[in-house]
Amino acid sequence: MSPPLRIALADDQALVRAGLKALLESFGDLVVAIEAADGAELIAALKATPVDVVLSDIRMAGLAGPEAVRCLRRDGDGTPVILLTTFDDSTLLLEAVEAGAQGFLLKDAAPEDLHDAIVAVARGESLLQPVATDPVRARYAYRDQDAPKANFNEREIAILRLLAGGYSNKEIARSIFLAEGTVKNYVSDILDKLGTRDRTRAVLKAITLRVI
Structure with a gap:
């Protein structure tokens, strides 16, 4: 049996992080190894604790998701990143892609879709939730x-x-x-x-x- 995928979870709302952590770990093949309240905290934690996938809110107080991805890529960290958003906005998708994220998903996605997205980017695929073109x-x-x-x-x-x-x-x-x-x-x-x-x-x- 393969070991669970290690996830870094970044969101500036503690209740959202707690809910996402409980959801992800309920699948049995995912474990949250890092919790961060913003991009800066996420970057610092990743230097000490490697993970398989980063799951981050796109908008956070402090260093937001896209800026954190840019910093990681500049530092040579290629860990796959999925950015989550509440808003169905094509400009956010473009911002995510241009920053170097592998995935973009709306927060109202079904739990199974979130799980499948994490597994997909962990194996080197990309995921763009359909938006206006x-x-x-x-x-x-x-x-x-x-x-x-x-x-x-x-x-x-x-x-x-x-x-x-x-x-x-x-x-x-x-x-x-x-x-x-x-x-x-x-x-x-x-x-x-x-x-x-x-x-x-x-x-x-x-x-x-x-x-x-």
Whole structure:
């Protein structure tokens, strides 16, 4: 049996932290190793206590979530980070991605979705909870000729849409009745066509270019 994933939990509200900790540890395969009231406390704790995933509120008194992620990345700490927010706001999603977070999730997500998101980013995947796409297009002004929609077949577009929904390769394979290895190859081809190295930026660029 695999050891539980170690989680760092950052939120400036003590009751929220307590509730999230109880929820996460109720799954049995997650353990909260760090609790922090803001980004600065989180960064200091991570230097002494390594974890598998950071789960942080995006807005906190003191050092907020995106700023904390930027500090971690500048220090060479690549621990996967999921940022949580109460607000369904595309600008917050962009801020999270640009800071270097691997995941973005609304606080009203189902407990199972939060658990699955943590497991997904721990194994190297990204998760973007679907949000409005117009602000994404406005921020990322890629040229249309960079990757016209005609370069993508129907299967690739379907997979891109599932990637945008935060689905893992295994979940995509189950949804469209393909082998997981085949989906992995499709994802690799999609990243090449979009000129990106990670799934999150591939989705953002695909939205901007109206591929999806």
